[in-house]
């Protein structure tokens with residue numbers, strides 16, 4: 001018997017798993033997918049062929065795809081999507097996922113997997129990707145039941161953005177992509193298993209307000225979790241004249257050109273920020289996690305202070321330093337409630353002391369016969385009028401960029417903070433440019449780190465991204481060289497770089513390449529780089545190879561051991 | 567002799583944790599990984615489904631200071647499939663473990679072993695000419711004590727389930 005009424009045809013309409021994936025992405029508003037195809041993900045690409053609203057950016061390495069998705073997420077505040085095939089494709093995502101995990105970036109990774117029957121048999125291009133990525137993802141899932149695909153993907157999209165964001169990976173066997181599933185699965189409403197607590201406890205907030213009002217030496221210690229809380233944060237700081245120090249991840253959450261801002265703290269932070277926080281009687285940590293690069297030796301960090309710790313992730317509270325007033329909640333929601341309750345404390349003497357430190361120990365560098373890296377960053381800051389969206393790689397140049405490029409708005413400074421992954425800067429800048437096509441996106445990279453992912457220059461050329469890539473070229477793995485100089489008796493080992501001509505490389509890829517060797521050529525070259533609007537520009541800045549990054553609190557030490565430099 | 571005496575290390579504390587999780591693959595790996603990366607030894611681990619077939623209970627005993635356990639417990643709580651975690655070490659609780667103990671039992675000592683077993687309410691569940699296998703249930707300490715007692719006869723094999731725990735009275739674990 002054959003039933004052929006229109007009614008039953010509709011009820012039994014099916015689509016493939018891959019088509020369902022694309023439908024879920026479309027419905028979530030995904031415009032860009034960064035990826036690289038392969039056997040196990042072919043069905044997904046076949047479905048993307050029919051999806052005009054989703055554009056796929058073919059990255060030349062999956063690590064680039066993951067960092068680009070991260071840059072996209074961090075610049076936009078939405079989630080970024082990357083995809084890779086099974087085995088080597090998926091393992092190439094690992095660094096990017098680990099970075100996104102450490103820096104709480106909302107990234108969705110979809111990987112192809114070998115067909116279900118072959119899982120666990122060491123099949124061609126099989127890797128146990130959910131096991132590999134377990135400690136470096138917020139959540140992950142291998143989809144064995146095609147009927148669970150839609151739900152799993154929707155949950156992944158929810159989870160990567162909710163509460164404390166992070167990467168979520170969905171591993172899909174090729175035959176699950178290919179299985180026909182009822183279209184009506186797409187109509188099932190999605191309910192998350194749990195929702196994070198976003199509203200702070202009122203009694204705790206009142207206690208915090210009281211503590212701030214009573215304090216004499218308060219300081220706001222602002223991390224990446226405050227990127228969405230800049231308005232109430234600014235109101236609190238300005239009305240109560242509370243000094244603010246930002247972490248590498250917190251840069252931009254508070255206007256660094258405001259005199260209330262002491263800049264970055266920590267290992268390479270400003271001396272006055274470090275002196276201030278260590279003399280404070282009350283530290284108000286907002287979306288910050290007391291990382292060792294910030295605190296140095298934990299037991300000597302802020303010896304006189306009580307801590308208010310505001311964080312959406314309860315596991316961060318008390319992890320490294322006990323919190324006297326813990327507040328679990330979303331930084332914005334908590335500060336909105338807290339701010340009006342605070343009576344401005346008496347901070348006259350406190351500011352007098354801070355200004356003294358600020359005048360005595362400013363950030364500084366000495367001009368020399370060669371171009372100085374700090375000089376280069378200051379020039380980049382000037383020509384971009386402090387308006388650029390800055391993305392950095394990892395090393396000395398990263399710290400100089402953090403010190404000398406003052407950020408005014410949230411989500412305008414993107415750097416690999418927690419993982420410190422070289423190779424991050426340029427791909428993340430690509431992702432950021434896709435997220436904000438009209439923004440001036442500047443990648444400040446080192447000559448070492450750029451070489452880890454620069455093959456994807458061709459991707460930036462292909463998409464005509466007007467990226468500015470400023471290579472702070474000190475002919476070495478500068479940060480490592482600095483440690484060898486200071487802590488290993490100048491026994492330089494494996495830190496000198498024989499570099500290609502980056503400007504010529506840029507030209508070969510079809511980008512614009514410029515080389516700058518002298519101070520007087522610096523600003524004109526940077527100016528010219530801003531005039532290029534239809535392709536990337538690489539400016540190779542040949543800087544003094546001997547320059548060190550100061551101030552520096554050596555690893556595991558305290559503010560007392562800070563090296564100010566000469 | 568110049569060897570200094572080693573400073574006595576504080577005995578690692580035994581913490582008992584009870585975790586309720588969705589009954590799906592992969593959860594255990596995620597949880598165990600959080601202990602492993604801190605170098606915490608998992609002394610015992612018992613996993614089984616609960617009164618709700620969608621939910622499993624993991625009871626684990628770990629060796630670490632209370633503060634460290636607390637820090638990891640908070641991280642366990644972040645795992646999406648985890649419904650509830652409790653450190654029940656200091657709570658009034660019922661705790662049981664089951665062990666199967668295979669002891670050498672030649673004719674001459676067999677009755678002595680069985681007598682000892684009776685004191686511990688251990689039941690013989692297998693008997694051969696050379697061995698007896700006993701089932702003993704109780705607190706981990708009781709099982710340790712029983713193993714000590716029969717050790718001199720030669721314990722061939724032991725299989726222990728690890729502790730399972732429920733809070734006393736109407737408190738939910």
Ligand SMILES: Cc1ncc(C[n+]2csc(CCOP(=O)(O)OP(=O)(O)O)c2C)c(N)n1
Pocket residue numbers: 393394395396397398420421422423445446447448449450472474476477478479480
């Ligand atoms: C993937 C990776 N490998 C190694 C390191 C260790 N490391 C940190 S900074 C650095 C040197 C970076 O050199 P470069 O990119 O030239 O930047 P510079 O410090 O010279 O500004 C290295 C090797 C790292 N952070 N990431």
Ligand SMILES: [Mg+2]
Pocket residue numbers: 395446447448472473474475476477478
């Ligand atoms: Mg370098």
